[in-house]
Amino acid sequence: MRKEKIHQLIIAKLQDDLAVAQQAANTAHETATHTESVAENKYDTFGLEASYLAEGQSRRVRELELALASYQNTPPKCFTDQDEVSVFALVTLEAEDGSERRLFVGPEAAGFKFLLDEQEVLVITRHSPIGMKLMGKMVGDVVVLVAAGQEKEFEIVELE
Template sequence: MNKHSVHQLILEKLQADLEVAQRAAQTAYETATHEENIAENKYDTLGLEASYLAAGQAKRVEEIRQSLVLCQNLTLRPYDEQQGIQVGTLLGLEDDEGRQQWLFLGPDAAGLKVYLVGQLITVITPRSPLGKSLLGKFEGDEVEIVVAGTRQQFAVTEVV
């Protein structure tokens, strides 16, 4: 696995998501401000609903833009054997049932998924329970988190 390739895929995905969100926000704004959507009586709420949608779309655009900027400003460093897992680390995990997954510990964009050579890689952040538990860990270490009352254990199998 190459974390520079993963980072580039994340940036490309965020850029594409931003473009889609901007188009959706523009369409919602145009719908909200179109003359046909002016309320004719107190029960005519199409314009109001469209304005709520436009506000939500604008917020989503700003969230993606912020994620993109944070990820663009991320300086990828080689894995440091002294510090362990840090933001910008690509790592493999295995749960106690033998299922493996690849994660990229990013500054933002939690939940974003990209594929590199057919392998799914999920972005997590230090704000998540798993991300917080992984900080400072090393290859071979185990981490344990409790989610909704269920204890989950993972072994760090590979660190890039």
């Protein structure tokens, strides 16, 4: 099933990103707490900067853990052409010129791209500008999106 494949691709990507983020957070924490990071004078900000970096990296780890849990704890949902777009929908949009775009509405991990049947799929969330325009729409509905700085009409031609 394609939805299972999508689900597993996203989970694998999040696991990889989490491993990298955890390593970065550990390295940043070690740097921030190292004895050489203690300020030697009031203008020495290396330790302070390292602590900000460590905090930011730790925040990224928490975000990735939450994103990963949201995919692992929710099975993929199948949609039909009679359903409305919601979280876990794979949406195929067609522009007036016949070109197609595929979007996956995920609970998290917006911006991640992957190939499905040799076509690029972009993960968006319901809170993104595109996601907000798509939520509740059905096959046959037209949405206006900004593409390359211009407004373009796209018809929802498939929902999985």
